Amino acid sequence: MKNPAKAPMETMLRGLPMQAQNEIHKAMDNIGLALSIENPKVAAALAPSAVRGLVLGAGKRGDHVDMQANHSAHYTLSYQGDFTEMYDLYRRAVTNQWDGDADLPWNTDVAPDNHQAAILPRSFVPFDAIEGFGVRLTALEERRLTWDVAAWILSQFMHGEQGALYAAAQVTESVQWMDGKLYGATQVMDEGRHLEVFLRYLDTKLEKIYTVNDNLFVIIDDLMTDGRWDIKFLGMQIMIEGLALGAFTTIYQQTREPLLKQLLKMVIQDEARHVHYGVLALREHFTKNLSESERREREDWAYEVALLMRNRFKMREIYDEWFSHKISLKRWDEEVLQAPGMLGFRNIMFQRLVPNLEYIGLMSDRIKAHYDKSGLTQYLGGKNATQLTADELTAEPDTGGHDDEMPAELHSLITS
Numbered sequence: 001m002k003n004p005a006k007a008p009m010e011t012m013l014r015g016l017p018m019q020a021q022n023e024i025h026k027a028m029d030n031i032g033l034a035l036s037i038e039n040p041k042v043a044a045a046l047a048p049s050a051v052r053g054l055v056l057g058a059g060k061r062g063d064h065v066d067m068q069a070n071h072s073a074h075y076t077l078s079y080q081g082d083f084t085e086m087y088d089l090y091r092r093a094v095t096n097q098w099d100g101d102a103d104l105p106w107n108t109d110v111a112p113d114n115h116q117a118a119i120l121p122r123s124f125v126p127f128d129a130i131e132g133f134g135v136r137l138t139a140l141e142e143r144r145l146t147w148d149v150a151a152w153i154l155s156q157f158m159h160g161e162q163g164a165l166y167a168a169a170q171v172t173e174s175v176q177w178m179d180g181k182l183y184g185a186t187q188v189m190d191e192g193r194h195l196e197v198f199l200r201y202l203d204t205k206l207e208k209i210y211t212v213n214d215n216l217f218v219i220i221d222d223l224m225t226d227g228r229w230d231i232k233f234l235g236m237q238i239m240i241e242g243l244a245l246g247a248f249t250t251i252y253q254q255t256r257e258p259l260l261k262q263l264l265k266m267v268i269q270d271e272a273r274h275v276h277y278g279v280l281a282l283r284e285h286f287t288k289n290l291s292e293s294e295r296r297e298r299e300d301w302a303y304e305v306a307l308l309m310r311n312r313f314k315m316r317e318i319y320d321e322w323f324s325h326k327i328s329l330k331r332w333d334e335e336v337l338q339a340p341g342m343l344g345f346r347n348i349m350f351q352r353l354v355p356n357l358e359y360i361g362l363m364s365d366r367i368k369a370h371y372d373k374s375g376l377t378q379y380l381g382g383k384n385a386t387q388l389t390a391d392e393l394t395a396e397p398d399t400g401g402h403d404d405e406m407p408a409e410l411h412s413l414i415t416s
């Protein structure tokens with residue numbers, strides 16, 4: 001829908017100092033987010049977290065945030081094995097534990113000017129847009145910017161892993177399956193190890209850690225404070241882990257830095273199990289335990305969070321550091337999501353996410369129409385997490401004669 005306030009707003013902004021323009025753009029953008037959520041229940045559920053994250057900036061103040069977790073623990077009295085597939089995942093997780101210290105080559109030398117071992121390909125940075133804005137970067141600045149973008153992305157992974165650690169612990173308490181509790185204990189360990197290795201990589205190799213992105217903070221805060229275990233699970237195991245798995249896979253395939261490649265490979269193998277467990281638990285719960293209106297609410301919630309994840313990770317912390325005096329935030333926001341590497345990772349994310357939502361019963365014809373409007377139904381019918389193996393997720397890319405920085409799978413997704 002065309003926003004009637006847009007033209008006068010642009011006229012009003014013109015002539016104001018850049019910083020004032022940016023503050024007004026941020027405020028309008030946040031209001032735009034609130035107005036774009038169509039389902040009132042979903043809007044009401046996300047509102048307190050949105051206020052804490054977007055208005056109060058709670059993810060960027062002080063050294064910690066207290067989040068009230070309102071779930072109840074399900075204490076079993078029967079001790080019966082009750083879900084064979086979950087038990088199998090538990091056994092697999094126990095045998096595949098790894099040591100974040102001993103199993104990774106931490107003595108690898110990681111440096112921004114090592115072309116042979118570039119952390120990220122250039123396609124992750126919107127260099128064309130930056131040039132289009134009239135900003136000229138030297139070769140050294142380009143390498144530094146790519147390094148900072150890598151630090152920004154990996155920092156967001158680390159913040160997500162901390163959220164995953166707490167969500168896994170809470171869900172382990174709450175689920176009703178004995179075998180789910182056993183499995184959950186291994187996931188808590190996995191997420192702790194993921195936090196450990198991302199933190200260590202950022203701290204000792206990139207020597208830079210960015211604060212949590214405001215929109216990621218909103219989703220994590222919402223999951224932590226919602227008492228319903230299945231919402232925590234849907235948000236963490238399907239949405240955030242789906243996003244992370246898409247990003248991990250894309251960077252795993254494209255990085256030339258051997259330590260990061262190995263680290264991501266190990267993490268992807270764990271995450272594939274986590275998403276598998278998530279879809280098993282949620283399919284059972286959504287199809288057997290929920291009323292139609294409860295199922296519908298989850299379906300709307302997942303759709304809104306999917307759009308939030310697609311549209312709002314705009315690397316604003318990078319903007320603040322590099323371009324806040326050179327380009328308006330509005331123009332940055334318009335361009336940053338179009339960098340080919342970012343497009344590629346969002347495509348992979350939806351390729352993973354949409355079949356999982358379908359499998360767990362959150363893709364009725366009603367909501368399909370919304371996904372269709374947003375151009376996301378092309379991923380229907382793809383492989384869900386129960387059908388994908390970790391080997392498939394970490395397969396070496398087939399570059400297929402295209403741009404040598406981009407696997408053929410990504411190339412065709414971007415150009416289709």
Ligand SMILES: [Fe+2]
Pocket residue numbers: 161164190191194271
């Ligand atoms: Fe993780």
Ligand SMILES: [Fe+2]
Pocket residue numbers: 164191241270271274
């Ligand atoms: Fe995970």
